Amino acid sequence: MRGFFGREHEKNDREWDSNGEALWAIGRFDRILGGAANFGRGLFTPYVIDGARWIRDNRTIFGLLPSGWSAEHVGDKGQPHYWDDFWGLAGLWEAAHLAQRTGAGETDEIWRAYDSLRMATADSIRWVLGEQRRRGHWETFIPTGPGDVGRLDSTIIGALCYFHPCRLYDGAKLGADIDGAARMTLDTIWGHFIDGGFRHDSAWNSYGPYLTLQLAHAFLLIGDVGRFDQCLQWVVGNAAYAQVSRENSPGAWQVVLGAWNEQHCYPIAKNFGEMPDRFWYMGDIPHGWACAEFLFLLRDILFFECNEDGDAQIFLAPGVMPHWLDDGEMIGVADAPTVFGRPFGYRLTHQRNARRVQINITQPPPHVRLVYPCRFGATVESATAHGTSVPVSGRDVQLPAGTTQATVVYQI
Numbered sequence: 001m002r003g004f005f006g007r008e009h010e011k012n013d014r015e016w017d018s019n020g021e022a023l024w025a026i027g028r029f030d031r032i033l034g035g036a037a038n039f040g041r042g043l044f045t046p047y048v049i050d051g052a053r054w055i056r057d058n059r060t061i062f063g064l065l066p067s068g069w070s071a072e073h074v075g076d077k078g079q080p081h082y083w084d085d086f087w088g089l090a091g092l093w094e095a096a097h098l099a100q101r102t103g104a105g106e107t108d109e110i111w112r113a114y115d116s117l118r119m120a121t122a123d124s125i126r127w128v129l130g131e132q133r134r135r136g137h138w139e140t141f142i143p144t145g146p147g148d149v150g151r152l153d154s155t156i157i158g159a160l161c162y163f164h165p166c167r168l169y170d171g172a173k174l175g176a177d178i179d180g181a182a183r184m185t186l187d188t189i190w191g192h193f194i195d196g197g198f199r200h201d202s203a204w205n206s207y208g209p210y211l212t213l214q215l216a217h218a219f220l221l222i223g224d225v226g227r228f229d230q231c232l233q234w235v236v237g238n239a240a241y242a243q244v245s246r247e248n249s250p251g252a253w254q255v256v257l258g259a260w261n262e263q264h265c266y267p268i269a270k271n272f273g274e275m276p277d278r279f280w281y282m283g284d285i286p287h288g289w290a291c292a293e294f295l296f297l298l299r300d301i302l303f304f305e306c307n308e309d310g311d312a313q314i315f316l317a318p319g320v321m322p323h324w325l326d327d328g329e330m331i332g333v334a335d336a337p338t339v340f341g342r343p344f345g346y347r348l349t350h351q352r353n354a355r356r357v358q359i360n361i362t363q364p365p366p367h368v369r370l371v372y373p374c375r376f377g378a379t380v381e382s383a384t385a386h387g388t389s390v391p392v393s394g395r396d397v398q399l400p401a402g403t404t405q406a407t408v409v410y411q412i
Contacts, residue, residue: 003050003053003054005022013068013077014066014067014068014077015068018070019052019088019091020084020087020089020091021091023090023092023095024093026040026043026094027093027094027095027098030098031308031340032337032341034342035101035102035341040098040102041102044104048095052091052092052095052096052106052113053113055113055117062120063116063123063124064080064082064085065084065085067080067081068084070084070087073155073203073204073211074155074157074158075145075148075155075202075203079147080145080147081144081145082124082142082145082146082158083144085117086121086159086162087161088117089117089173089174090165090166090168092110092113093114097309118173126178128142128146129181132149135149139184140181142181142182143155145158154193154202154203155202156185156188156189157193157211157215159182159185163186164218164221167221169182169183169222171307186215194215194231196234196238196269197212197234197235197264197269200263205266205276205281206264206265206280206281206283207269209239209240209260209262209287209290210260210287210289210290212234212239213290213294213297215231216228216232217293217300220297220319221300225375229319238269239264240260240294242254242264244272245271255268259286260286260287260290260293261284261285261286261287261290262281262283262285264282267280300318301317302317302331302332302333303315304318305339305340308339308340311369312369313369313370314344314365314368314370315370316348316370316372316399317331317373320348322376325348325350326352327351328349328352329349329350330349331347331348332346332362334363336363338365340365343365344365345363346361347359347362355376355377355381356409356410357374357409359405359406359407359408362404364401364404366401367401369400369401371397372396372397373397374396375395378411379410380395380408380410380411383406383409385399385405385406386403386404
């Protein structure tokens with residue numbers, strides 16, 4: 001267990017996602033603080049390098065992390081889960097880049113561990129997808145793990161971490177075919193397990209508020225903002241501020257008041273319109289994971305970073321929906337920490353009558369270009385930065401690094 005991030009609970013429940021999550025968090029926080037803070041450098045030996053070696057050395061003959069119960073929503077303890085491997089990849093990616101930033105001699109060693117796990121994970125998923133096709137499954141989905149071929153139930157929600165928080169979709173790190181299968185898994189989840197919120201009948205027999213938020217986050221990152229908005233509206237309206245009727249009373253009873261819960265039972269969510277025929281949960285309230293998912297989603301609604309190690313970008317207001325801002329209304333951020341080690345700030349004003357969006361970048365991180373995916377109107381008519389036209393790809397307005405003022409005109 002040398003190098004394992006966890007104590008008795010994590011060991012006993014075989015939570016093999018622990019190391020990937022820890023390495024990911026250390027690497028991301030080092031980026032946010034910037035190199036001058038020496039945060040990651042101070043933790044590299046022994047924590048980061050030993051943690052990376054633990055992932056490298058504790059895998060099965062198939063190259064995947066062993067069976068376990070790393071997150072209770074992904075399925076059985078006696079099976080391996082891609083959730084662990086996705087987190088292991090995210091952690092090794094961050095550890096390798098941390099080693100590069102600090103000039104560590106173990107950089108190549110960590111990249112080899114990353115490539116080995118990446119190839120094993122991709123090969124396993126390809127085998128699973130091929131086996132499911134051979135068995136006649138016409139819908140594409142990545143099951144919870146290779147031991148659950150063809151298991152089309154709500155445990156496939158474990159694939160969400162491929163998008164958020166692990167960001168393996170950024171650059172299609174497992175290959176274009178795996179990326180396509182992951183995106184189709186979102187479609188399969190939407191078609192089978194969404195009833196307002198995400199129904200987790202295979203484990204909880206209840207809605208999963210934090211899983212619905214994680215699903216919303218995945219849709220936000222890939223630009224499917226219609227589904228993102230539906231998920232967010234359900235969580236806020238049905239889980240965070242649930243109300244039920246009261247006998248002999250004209251007023252409703254406020255059951256949950258902004259205290260984000262782990263599970264949300266069908267009777268409360270539907271004003272007793274649905275009663276399960278077996279056990280069900282009304283989970284921990286408040287629930288730290290659910291609270292964190294909501295705050296993290298709000299942050300990425302306002303902006304998120306992309307391709308930070310290559311063509312560094314910030315997506316500006318990607319989740320700000322047209323019905324959020326009326327004529328003359330403004331939204332923005334200030335002093336927002338970024339993984340580029342510099343704060344970011346902007347103000348976006350919607351001029352509905354003029355069909356125009358005015359953007360002022362108050363804190364532009366240097367050497368980072370901006371992408372504004374315009375959510376207003378049907379198409380973008382024109383876009384300028386400092387009065388000069390800039391490229392538009394679909395709805396995405398491409399703003400060069402250093403932009404402080406931009407104007408976007410859209411058509412209804």
